[in-house]
Amino acid sequence: xxxxxxxxxxxxxxxxxxxxxxxxxxxxxxxxxxxxxxxxxxxxxxxxxxxxxxxxxxxxxxxxxxxxxxxxxxxxxxxxxxxxxxxxxxxxxxxxxxxxxxxxxxxxxxxxxxxxxxxxxxxxxxxxxxxxxxxxxxxxxxxxxxxxxxxxxxxxxxxxxxxxxxxxxxxxxxxxxxxxxxxxxxxxxxxxxxxxxxxxxxxxxxxxxxxxxxxxxxxxxxxxxxxxxxxxxxxxxxxxxxxxxxxxxxxxxxxxxxxxxxxxxxxxxxxxxxxxxxxxxxxxxxxxxxxxxxxxxxxxxxxxxxxxxxxxxxxxxxxxxxxxxxxxxxxxxxxxxxxxxxxxxxxxxxxxxxxxxxxxxxxxxxxxxxxxxxxxxxxxxxxxxxxxxxxxxxxxxxxxxxxxxxxxxxxxxxxxxxxxxxxxxxxxxxxxxxxxxxxxxxxxxxxxxxxxxxxxxxxxxxxxxxxxxxxxxxxxxxxxxxxxxxxxxxxxxxxxxxxxxxxxxxxxxxxxxxxxxxxxxxxxxxxxxxxxxxxxxxxxxxxxxxxxxxxxxxxxxxxxxxxxxxxxxxxxxxxxxxxxxxxxxxxxxxxxxxxxxxxxxxxxxxxxxxxxxxxxxxxxxxxxx
Amino acid sequence: xxxxxxxxxxxxxxxxxxxxxxxxxxxxxxxxxxxxxxxxxxxxxxxxxxxxxxxxxxxxxxxxxxxxxxxxxxxxxxxxxxxxxxxxxxxxxxxxxxxxxxxxxxxxxxxxxxxxxxxxxxxxxxxxxxxxxxxxxxxxxxxxxxxxxxxxxxxxxxxxxxxxxxxxxxxxxxxxxxxxxxxxxxxxxxxxxxxxxxxxxxxxxxxxxxxxxxxxxxxxxxx
Numbered sequence: 025x026x027x028x029x030x031x032x033x034x035x036x037x038x039x040x041x042x043x044x045x046x047x048x049x050x051x052x053x054x055x056x057x058x059x060x061x062x063x064x065x066x067x068x069x070x071x072x073x074x075x076x077x078x079x080x081x082x083x084x085x086x087x088x089x090x091x092x093x094x095x096x097x098x099x100x101x102x103x104x105x106x107x108x109x110x111x112x113x114x115x116x117x118x119x120x121x122x123x124x125x126x127x128x129x130x131x132x133x134x135x136x137x138x139x140x141x142x143x144x145x146x147x148x149x150x151x152x153x154x155x156x157x158x159x160x161x162x163x164x165x166x167x168x169x170x171x172x173x174x175x176x177x178x179x180x181x182x183x184x185x186x187x188x189x190x191x192x193x194x195x196x197x198x199x200x201x202x203x204x205x206x207x208x209x210x211x212x213x214x215x216x217x218x219x220x221x222x223x224x225x226x227x228x229x230x231x232x233x234x235x236x237x238x239x240x241x242x243x244x245x246x247x248x249x250x251x252x253x254x255x256x257x258x259x260x261x262x263x264x265x266x267x268x269x270x271x272x273x274x275x276x277x278x279x280x281x282x283x284x285x286x287x288x289x290x291x292x293x294x295x296x297x298x299x300x301x302x303x304x305x306x307x308x309x310x311x312x313x314x315x316x317x318x319x320x321x322x323x324x325x326x327x328x329x330x331x332x333x334x335x336x337x338x339x340x341x342x343x344x345x346x347x348x349x350x351x352x353x354x355x356x357x358x359x360x361x362x363x364x365x366x367x368x369x370x371x372x373x374x375x376x377x378x379x380x381x382x383x384x385x386x387x388x389x390x391x392x393x394x395x396x397x398x399x400x401x402x403x404x405x406x407x408x409x410x411x412x413x414x415x416x417x418x419x420x421x422x423x424x425x426x427x428x429x430x431x432x433x434x435x436x437x438x439x440x441x442x443x444x445x446x447x448x449x450x451x452x453x454x455x456x457x458x459x460x461x462x463x464x465x466x467x468x469x470x471x472x473x474x475x476x477x478x479x480x481x482x483x484x485x486x487x488x489x490x491x492x493x494x495x496x497x498x499x500x501x502x503x504x505x506x507x508x509x510x511x512x513x514x515x516x517x518x519x520x521x522x523x524x525x526x527x528x529x530x531x532x533x534x535x536x537x538x539x540x541x542x543x544x545x546x547x548x549x550x551x552x553x554x555x556x557x558x559x560x561x562x563x564x565x566x567x568x569x570x571x572x573x574x575x576x577x578x579x580x581x582x583x584x585x586x587x588x589x590x591x592x593x594x595x596x597x598x599x600x601x602x603x604x605x606x607x608x609x610x611x612x613x614x615x616x617x618x619x620x621x622x623x624x625x626x627x628x629x630x631x632x633x634x635x636x637x638x639x640x641x642x643x644x645x646x647x648x649x
Numbered sequence: 650x651x652x653x654x655x656x657x658x659x660x661x662x663x664x665x666x667x668x669x670x671x672x673x674x675x676x677x678x679x680x681x682x683x684x685x686x687x688x689x690x691x692x693x694x695x696x697x698x699x700x701x702x703x704x705x706x707x708x709x710x711x712x713x714x715x716x717x718x719x720x721x722x723x724x725x726x727x728x729x730x731x732x733x734x735x736x737x738x739x740x741x742x743x744x745x746x747x748x749x750x751x752x753x754x755x756x757x758x759x760x761x762x763x764x765x766x767x768x769x770x771x772x773x774x775x776x777x778x779x780x781x782x783x784x785x786x787x788x789x790x791x792x793x794x795x796x797x798x799x800x801x802x803x804x805x806x807x808x809x810x811x812x813x814x815x816x817x818x819x820x821x822x823x824x825x826x827x828x829x830x831x832x833x834x835x836x837x838x839x840x841x842x843x844x845x846x847x848x849x850x851x852x853x854x855x856x857x858x859x860x861x862x863x864x865x866x867x868x869x870x871x872x
Contacts (some may be wrong), residue, residue, distance in 0.1 A: 130673040195684060203676045207667045211660050233680055237688035245695065248790065253780040256695065262704045262783050262857075271691060533657055545659035546666075548652070558658060567655025630808075 046586035048132035051538060053139050054118030055436070058429075060143055061110035067150075068102035069503065071095045073496055076460070080493035082481040092477035093160035094179075098149075100163035101183065104283065105190050106146045108417065111425045112286035113142075113194075116201055116225050118436060122531035122538060123222050125210025125547040130203040132584045133632060134196050140594035142193035148602055149186030152179055159183035162475065164272050165246070167257030167265035172250050178605060181250060184243045185601040191236045191243070192597055198232035201225055210530070212549030216310070219529055220303060223310050224289030227317040228282050234321075235278035242271035251604055251615070266331060273324035281320040283417060284384075285313060287424020288355060291377045294431050295359050297527045298374035299366025302553050305358045312351035312358075319348045329397040330404045338397040345395035352388055356381060371525070372446030376427035379454050383419025387412055390465065405475075408468025414461040426453070426506070433513070434520030438536040441517060445509035452502030459495030463488040522572030528553035535572040541581040544573055589632040596625030678828045682835045685798075689839050692794060693846060696787040701854045703782035712775050713852035714768070721764035722844050725799075728757035729837045732830045739826045742819045747826075751810045754833070758803050765796050784854070788847065795843060798836045805829050 044052065074095045078086045087095070121129055129135050152158045157178040161170045170180045205226045209218070218226075245256040246268065255261025257268045296303045303309060325333060325341040359381050368374065390412040394400040403409060426449075434440050472485050479485055523532040530547060531538075532555055551557050562569045603617025610616070652658035667673065731753040738746030769789070779789045809829055812818050818826065 131677065199677055199680050199684075202680045203673050207669055207671060207673055207676055209668045211662060211666075212658075213668075233684045234687050237684050238691045241688060241691035241695070245790070248779075248786075254786040254790075255780070255783060256786060261780075261786075262699075262702050263786075264698070264702075267695065267698060271695075274691075543659075545657075546662050548658040548660040550658055562655045565654040569655060569657070573657055626804075633808075 043586065045591055046136075046588045048128070048136050048584050048586055048590070049540060050117050050121050050129050050132065050135060051436075051540075053135050054114050054116075056139050057110050057117055057142070058114030060139075060146070061107050061114060064102050064106035064146060065111070066503070068099050068107055069500070071099040071102070073500070075099060076493040076496040078477060079479075079489050081490065082479055082483075082486055084478050087477070089477040090160065093475070094158040096475055097159045097162055097165075097183070101149065101159065101187075102146075103417070104163060104279070105187065106142075106149075108283050108421050108425070109194065110142055112228070112283075113138075113197055115221075115286065115290065115425075115428050115432070116197070116229075119432060119531060120201060120204060120222060120225055121208070122435075122534070122542055123219050123529050124205065124208060124213060125530050125543060125549065126204065126208040127542050127581070128584060129200050130208055131200050133587050133590050134200050136587070136590035137594050138193045138196035138200065140591045141189060141196065141597055144594055144598040145186050145189030145191075145193055145601075148189055148598060149182055152182035152186075157182060164269075164276065166272075167246070167249075167263075167268040168259065170246060170250075170268075171258055181247070181605055184247050184250075185604055188240065188243050188247075189597055189601045191240050194232050195236050198229040198236070201229040202233060205229070210543075210547045210549050212547075213554075216307065217549055217552045217554070219289075220292035220306070220309055220313075221286075221289035224285045224292070224313050227313050228285045231278045231282050231285075231317055231320065235275045235282070238271055239275035239279075242268060242275065245271075247604060251607070266328075269328050269331065270324070273327045274321075276327065277324040278317075278320045280416075281316055283421050284424075285316065287380065287421045287428070288313070290424050290428040290431070291359065291380050292355075293527075293529065294373045294377040294427050295362045295381075296553075297431075297525050298369045298371060298377075299363050300369075300526075301362055301366040302528075302556075303358070304361035304364070305354075306552060308354060309358050312354040315351040316348060319344065319351070323348055326395060326397075326400070329394075329400045342395060342397045346392060349388065349392050349395070356385060356388070371430075372441065372443060372450055373427045373431035373525075375447065375450045376423050376430060379450065380420060380423040380427060383415055383423060383454075383457065387415025387417075387419055390415065403468060405473055406468035407464040407472045407474060410474055411461050411464035411468060414457075414464070418461070419457055423453070426450075431525070432531075434524045435531055435536050435538070437514060437517075438520055439513050439517030440520045440524055441513045442509050445505055445512075449502050449505040449509060452498055452505055456495050456498030456500075456502055459498055460492050461495070463492045463495075467492075523555075526559070528556040530554055533558075533573055535575065539575060540578050541576075541583055544576040544581070587632070587635060589628050589635060593625050593628030593632060596621050596623070596628050599624055672824055674828055675824065675831075678831050682831065685835065685839075689791075689795070689842075692787075692791045693842065696791050696847065696851070699783040699787050700851055702857060703784040704857060705782050706856070707772075707775055707777045707781070707784075708856055709784055709788075709847075709852050709854045711855075712772055712777060713848060714771075715848050715852050717764065718768065718844065718848050721761045722840065724757050724764075725761040725837055725840055728754045728761070729834050731757060732833050736823070736826050736830050739818055740820055740823050744813070744816060744818075747813045747818050748810065751806055751813055755803055755806050755810060758799055758806070758833075762796060762799055762803070765792065791843065791847070795836070795839060798839070802829070802833050802836055805832070 044056065047053065047056075072095075074087060075092070078084050078092055078095075117129070117135065121127065149159070155178070159165070159179040159182055161175055161180055161183070165180060165183060168174055170184075205218070205222055245254070248254045249256050249258055249263075255263040257263050257265045259265065292303055292309060322344045323341060325337055326345045329338055329341070359377075363378075390408065394403045394409065394412065430441055430446055467485055467488050470483070470485065470488075472479065472483070479489075520536050522535050524536075525532075530549070533547065534543060547554075559569050598621070600618045600621030603619075603621050604615055606617050607614050608616055613619075669676070731750050735747060735750035735754060738750055772785075777785045777788075779785050806829060809818065809826060812822075
């Protein structure tokens, strides 16, 4: 049994590369998520640069039409699935357990599995660049374009299988956060005392749980069409390409809220903190977030107004789409209401949060304009739509996430980011964003279609395109300012202390960076804006709180042990999916490699299940059975 | 709330504390099952949209054998009864009962899979393959994924049975058996929906004109 014991023993190193590979600490996984997502954000940003340079002048020949198709496909796919979603995930991981007073997530190993699966899925899609089979059918890969006769290379296979793996990662994380938020709140934190960011994470996780299986089925059907010659979306066999659009957008529209709700939650934390006022209309903010989550399921066909679903369907989806603007508008008014009469501090996180509100209003209004199906018929597939999505996803999601980075950076690293560089970063991004994307409204209304690789000077689109391309450099400078700020802060930024912003959340009661056990003693939550209540009472009674919770010897608090099974299982999932790229000319089993992947995953799950529980039971983790 | 002035309010809870009192893993299984509902929902929707849209035969009415599948359905539903008994035996620490009822569940589940393999093979012999027509495509995909779920459940139950034979199952492991049971019952319930829609209702579908959900003239099908 000696060997068996060795295989089953849990890894114990606390530093070095191996400790990161086997870590189950939500804070480390959060950092891994954040850094990886930012690298893909940069990569996708460079792809956007190629697009803008190609379109800067008419009749440009900088890149070929094929490369252009690959660039807009990979730019959108990477930004959505490998930058914005995992960056939100980074905050879920790092902040949620701290914000609810827990020592870790409900399933620490599942969390590690989620990160490794995400990384492998992202690498699988990007491996397509290595073998020169890059996906090129747009981020929604519409049938018939994605079917074998029209995309004969392996690009679509990379796209479909890579997304499948990323979907497994998202689902694993979403299961974890639903259970963590419902079940691991510290005593006293009732649902209506949860910070807005925790609420929005819960709604987002539920959306992920319910939306991802639909795209999973869509991707399975697409892969089967391509690998086994079925006719799900193939008209020659009687299939209907519109079914793909339905499956994609039934997932795709909740996905839009998956991208925007977490930043909305982040902004709802920041605006009260820097206005020195509780969030205006907290219950309504919670309610409108839930309504958005529910109604997000009833609007998907507004992506398909020009498909020809008929006047009844178009009218119904016009009405539901206009209705969903109501809870969104409520949120905007409540953010403004929070700032109204507050003593506002214009620190960098607050600037990004206000920028979020302002730019999201622009994106929201253009959204309402194509909620109306007749008006959408003019805007469909033009640069007007490109302007809209960038105002809600860049001006919205990315600004919200940058606000979150500046807000929580002192908690995560213990150091305050440089204010001057932060403000420079904000203004470059804010101005650059508007120079780049605002002209696209006019370009779209003047008839410039999306996804064309070049245009003739006769159309009169020249100077607006040139302005948009110039704006890219301003944006780029903003990102460079951020990177400079990041590196100088990590190296010798000002020490932050535990509560640099006088914030209301539980995460600010503990040291920065948080000790491995988070909370030495389980907090008793006294109300909404817990830490404010505690600090105000302490100050009123003459014993103001100036220190974080005192350190204790980490050895006295039992935490989940590291494990290497998550990465083994994740690797199995990768082989299982990637195996469908390698076809063998055998009679019965065309795809033997996925079987190997399945076996690796199975061994991983077995090892995971029978891994010895850590020696002594501890608070709130999967290990104590 | 009583706590010392100038201090952070804290509390003492033991390591089994959860906000709702539910176990994490049980909540995880329910969350997973809600997700799986949408997975099967999307597959079933695909089948329903393509009902009666096959351009060439064999059509369901030519090959669907309702009496045969009624038997396998009956066996699968009975396995849920055995699963309930296995959990009850675990709770009262009836070692013989645990092994007996888990084995019965596995045998009935395996019987169902046996029928499915027979059925798939029979269809293949009669000329229905996954790429023959839309019926073949949607039928094999939906029932195939259901069969994969059942097979996964069988592997899980077999592991539990091995643990049971080593005497490692008892009231302390009640939750392990209960969660496997939740999964097993869910897979059974999904089959009730599939059996109703694909066999009892869809089993009489013929060529591209019969039993349609969508008027064919609305789809410009190649003729």
